[in-house]
Amino acid sequence: MQADVTAGSTAVALDDTTVAFRLADARIYTAVERARLSLEHGEFVAIVGPTGCGKSTLLNVAAGLLRPASGTVRIFDRPLTGINREAGYLFQADALFPWKTAIDNVAIGLEIQGAPRAQALERAQGWLTAVGLGAFGNRYPHMLSGGQRKRVGLAQVLIRDPKILLMDEPFGPLDAQTRQIMGNLLLELWNADRKAVLFVTHDLEEAIALADRVVIMSAGPSARIIGDWRVPLARPRDILEVRMEKDFHALHREIWSVLKDEVMKGYAQSSQAGAA
Template identity: 50%
Template sequence: MTTVSESRTNGRAAATSAAIEMTAATKRFRTPDGSSYTALKNLDLRVERGEFCAIVGPTGCGKSTALTLAAGMEKASEGSVRVFGKEVQGITPKAGFMFQTDAILPWQSVLENVAAGPRYRGVAKATAYRDARDWIRRVGLAGFESNFPHQLSGGMRKRVALAQNLINEPELLLMDEPFSALDVQTRAKMSTELLNLWEQSKPAVVFVTHDLEEAIALADKVVVLTAGPAASIKATFTIDLPRPRVVQEIRFDKKFNEIYQNIWEALREEVDIAYAQTTRSVAPDGKEAE
């Protein structure tokens, strides 16, 4: 039997727990030839509530896999993955996920796409549409409620995807290179918009990117992963740049350049290792050529 005192203690513990706690998390996948591939090994990652964490690393190092573990889309092969103090057993509640390719429905209007989440959760249609219109306005798409995805630019589609996630008031937002397909100017603008919207409700954010400048401009901390296979955390850097930030301008800050150089020193070696792995010549018998 749980006493009132114990219940209060448990409630305080849950409230003070980190958004994400991965302890010795390892993820292995079965390959087409039946062998096993280790994407992540003994990953120790902690993301606090309200913290903006960016993850960088060379191609194929398991950055996206870390997101799917937190989202509950994949189960760790070994180790522990906890979100808001609870072991991940299935799809993580109170979490939003933005993919590299937006997941908006092509046969529905902007309004219907943004209202879809609340409607699925049983929110009344009038309330869902009212809230959707408010979020469409917040992401700068007022007047486009009746448009369909094919009538929108790439940047506008990303705004729809942001509104789709944020209308659900997630406590954790997982983002897998969401702006990588955009041109440089639109990407910087969207990054600043993301920060402005994040400041309003401060969900914990884990943002995967290949762009080190983007990571520094957005995050409270940047985590560098080693080259795969069996990637782990090589280093973690605190980004003590002032907020609020304008992504297009923060890059000119002298301290920004100092932080960039420090992180690049840690990242460069892993990028070189990953590149060497993908450019090794292989003999016809499948063995590495000398």
């Protein structure tokens, strides 16, 4: 059954969600504790926090890949009981099939749903064109740059028209200039139909430049959501130009004043773990 997607509806709702894992020595490790987060239909929310704080864990919970130890997860006001079929997931690492061309990597999302191959290829070509790779459909992943592979991955996710985009540091491995280009491309595609986006990043500047809201997590274990800021920057935005604005710098200082302490805690904990 398809979700009832209407303007103002809540795409993802985490209510007191706790995520815990059983370690090899039988101890219980609590990664995230009592997280409360809502993502409205058409809203772009970025999650920022120290390394190991559970940002990706929350994304996996929203995707239905992890079941919380307690609390609830709702997708468009329905309890999530398995894989989130309303979501498309773009990982940090490439998820392309190396033996398939770019167009086949994009088309496969429709083919596994039963679409005729000719129709799948036609739509895949349209999405490759939309991400600026219309002439690269016959190239294999090893023939593409890192930024080009990310474009194929983005087309691969969007061709299925998910109502929610879950993005786990998708531009992390790219150089600074390519990240800006990919950020602008993402905003351009997102602005066309305003899907709900939950975007995980280590980069506070990237989060502010892209998102409607920036959510901050504390250092783990038992990481919590400790801040939620609305971004007062007009749309449409250019990733480079928006970083020049006074409101951008003011918000960055305000959020960093909270985030920096958590980053230092996370760094100290990782250093102690490495020395142990």
